[in-house]
Amino acid sequence: MCGIVGYVGDRNAYEILIKGLHRLEYRGYDSAGVAIVSPSGRINVYKSRGKVSNLEHYCKDKDTAGSTGIAHTRWATHGEPSDRNAHPHYSEDEEIALVHNGTIENYKVLKDALIQNGCKFQSETDTEVLVQLIEYIRTNNDCSLVEAVKEALRQVVGAYAIAVIEKGHPDTIIAARKSSPLVIGIGEGEMFLASDATPIVEYTKDVVYVKDNEIAIVSKNEPLKLVNLNNEETSIDVKTLEFSISQLEKGGYPHFMLKEIFEQPTTLRDCIRGRVVEGGKNIIVSGVLDSKDKFLNAKRIIIVACGTSWHASLIGKYLIQDMCRIPVEVEYASEFRYSNPVLDERDVVIAVSQSGETADTLAAIQMAREAGAYVYGISNVVGSSIPRNTDSGTYIHVGPEIGVASTKAFTGQVMVLTLLAMAIADLRGTMSKEELDKIGAEIIRIPDYVKQTLELNEQIERLSLIFTYAHNFLYLGRGYSYPVALEGALKLKEISYIHAEGYPAAEMKHGPIALIDAEMPTVIIAPNDHLYEKIVNNVQQVKARHGSVIAIVTEGDKEIKNIADYVIEVPDVPECLTPIITSVPLQLLSYYIAINKGKNVDMPRNLAKSVTVE
Numbered sequence: 001m002c003g004i005v006g007y008v009g010d011r012n013a014y015e016i017l018i019k020g021l022h023r024l025e026y027r028g029y030d031s032a033g034v035a036i037v038s039p040s041g042r043i044n045v046y047k048s049r050g051k052v053s054n055l056e057h058y059c060k061d062k063d064t065a066g067s068t069g070i071a072h073t074r075w076a077t078h079g080e081p082s083d084r085n086a087h088p089h090y091s092e093d094e095e096i097a098l099v100h101n102g103t104i105e106n107y108k109v110l111k112d113a114l115i116q117n118g119c120k121f122q123s124e125t126d127t128e129v130l131v132q133l134i135e136y137i138r139t140n141n142d143c144s145l146v147e148a149v150k151e152a153l154r155q156v157v158g159a160y161a162i163a164v165i166e167k168g169h170p171d172t173i174i175a176a177r178k179s180s181p182l183v184i185g186i187g188e189g190e191m192f193l194a195s196d197a198t199p200i201v202e203y204t205k206d207v208v209y210v211k212d213n214e215i216a217i218v219s220k221n222e223p224l225k226l227v228n229l230n231n232e233e234t235s236i237d238v239k240t241l242e243f244s245i246s247q248l249e250k251g252g253y254p255h256f257m258l259k260e261i262f263e264q265p266t267t268l269r270d271c272i273r274g275r276v277v278e279g280g281k282n283i284i285v286s287g288v289l290d291s292k293d294k295f296l297n298a299k300r301i302i303i304v305a306c307g308t309s310w311h312a313s314l315i316g317k318y319l320i321q322d323m324c325r326i327p328v329e330v331e332y333a334s335e336f337r338y339s340n341p342v343l344d345e346r347d348v349v350i351a352v353s354q355s356g357e358t359a360d361t362l363a364a365i366q367m368a369r370e371a372g373a374y375v376y377g378i379s380n381v382v383g384s385s386i387p388r389n390t391d392s393g394t395y396i397h398v399g400p401e402i403g404v405a406s407t408k409a410f411t412g413q414v415m416v417l418t419l420l421a422m423a424i425a426d427l428r429g430t431m432s433k434e435e436l437d438k439i440g441a442e443i444i445r446i447p448d449y450v451k452q453t454l455e456l457n458e459q460i461e462r463l464s465l466i467f468t469y470a471h472n473f474l475y476l477g478r479g480y481s482y483p484v485a486l487e488g489a490l491k492l493k494e495i496s497y498i499h500a501e502g503y504p505a506a507e508m509k510h511g512p513i514a515l516i517d518a519e520m521p522t523v524i525i526a527p528n529d530h531l532y533e534k535i536v537n538n539v540q541q542v543k544a545r546h547g548s549v550i551a552i553v554t555e556g557d558k559e560i561k562n563i564a565d566y567v568i569e570v571p572d573v574p575e576c577l578t579p580i581i582t583s584v585p586l587q588l589l590s591y592y593i594a595i596n597k598g599k600n601v602d603m604p605r606n607l608a609k610s611v612t613v614e
């Protein structure tokens with residue numbers, strides 16, 4: 001939610017900032033802006049409503065010279081998307097400029113106090129309060145920028161990653177974080193900062209993840225300095241980035257989403273590498289053996305997540321219950337945290353989050369830890385907040401996911417949850433060695449099965465043309481295929497803006513069946529599993545009401561083929577692995593429908609990749 005970038009060094013800051021904003025655009029794209037300390041000594045701020053390309057267009061004839069600057073791409077929370085509300089925000093005297101990712105909860109109180117002291121505001125944002133407060137403290141206390149930032153942050157309630165520049169000190173950026181991500185890149189005579197490492201990796205692999213309540217003094221010629229709000233210096237832990245710039249490019253595909261769908265054979269191979277060994281006879285998932293007692297003695301597992309990660313978690317529930325015989329609950333993190341949950345030290349809470357930054361998921365696990373539960377994290381972004389706030393955990397290792405609609409992260413999450421369930425089952429002795437080995441051997445083949453499924457691309461593209469102008473879709477599935485139905489519906493609605501609902505197939509009779517008519521396509525996920533005969537009935541119930549059915553079936557299917565209007569045949573895999581395979585055609589179907597409608601699939605309206613606000 002909002003992306004920030006900063007640069008200090010000898011290069012042209014504007015070029016680095018704009019490139020960085022493009023990389024962070026997945027975080028928000030309502031408006032964008034840059035602030036650069038010009039060689040003449042003033043801070044030039046340029047802002048524009050809309051995508052980063054609008055800002056670039058606007059800046060074409062502007063003075064963008066300078067080698068220190070900050071920039072922002074916004075996902076609006078306080079104040080509509082507009083030039084005025086876009087960041088950076090100036091202080092009233094234009095001496096300092098600030099960008100912010102997060103929300104200032106007590107902004108109203110602070111704003112009223114500043115207005116009483118004669119301060120005039122230009123925007124409706126919570127962020128402008130922060131820059132005015134910093135400036136007010138700086139001028140009234142005659143103190144340095146870093147002192148003023150520190151004092152202002154002591155007064156602020158909320159979440160923030162900020163970067164501030166000052167006209168009088170053009171070679172330094174002051175940055176700080178609390179509950180919103182901030183990474184600093186260390187180069188030779190230059191430094192970078194950003195909401196994640198993607199704008200930085202092109203220039204340096206040495207990064208420092210700023211921790212909550214730390215303030216960073218980021219200078220061109222001085223080593224990085226971190227202090228806390230009590231003015232104590234904190235240690236600097238330099239990490240090496242493990243991904244490369246090529247992973248951030250489209251690689252010949254028209255969209256990141258399509259690239260990421262097609263990357264899945266590779267990302268799933270990366271995901272199982274080192275975890276499924278000895279031909280599938282040994283499953284190693286980090287954190288499980290170290291916390292053996294926790295998983296052996298768990299009386300219950302609660303999985304917390306949001307959105308697509310919640311759908312993956314629901315598959316995790318079926319997997320863990322089936323394989324480990326432990327009761328599992330799956331909670332929306334946003335509900336769980338306010339539901340006064342009953343937790344104790346025999347509960348294991350698993351947090352699933354691609355970004356590792358989702359505010360509700362982070363708050364849910366902080367609460368679970370305080371209540372004594374053991375918290376295990378499954379994330380994609382290395383060094384992000386959720387893995388840093390868990391007792392143990394693992395990464396899905398699918399590489400940066402740029403498309404706002406999650407695809408490869410979903411299959412990676414399901415894969416890791418499968419491996420986790422197998423590792424716990426092995427520990428608890430709830431599955432025989434033979435059963436585990438059989439699944440292990442099939443997991444090794446999954447990347448190839450996904451590759452084979454991707455060969456359906458053209459068939460699905462053709463099919464998409466028939467349904468592009470449908471107004472509503474129903475997605476049905478049972479058992480492991482029910483969360484796949486939910487995920488298929490979410491993919492379609494978020495990128496094509498067609499209303500779609502996912503439902504457990506049998507529940508259709510209790511309401512949604514009333515919607516079915518010749519205008520309403522129903523996608524039914526019906527692999528050859530133990531509920532196959534039941535779902536055949538559901539297909540018939542839809543057909544009896546003249547609905548058109550697109551069915552995802554296993555290769556060689558006989559029954560549904562004769563009833564459904566369109567069938568998509570996917571490779572035959574063990575039941576517990578079907579979600580990874582059946583979700584792929586649904587990703588493609590939603591992609592092509594959205595493309596046919598001319599939608600921007602990588603940046604759907606109103607959405608942002610990383611939801612760091614409540």
Ligand code: F6R
Nearest residue numbers: 307308309353354355358405406
């Ligand atoms: C949908 C999508 C979102 C995310 C959700 C949670 O395609 O990507 O629903 O799954 O915002 O995000 P993470 O996994 O980063 O916690």
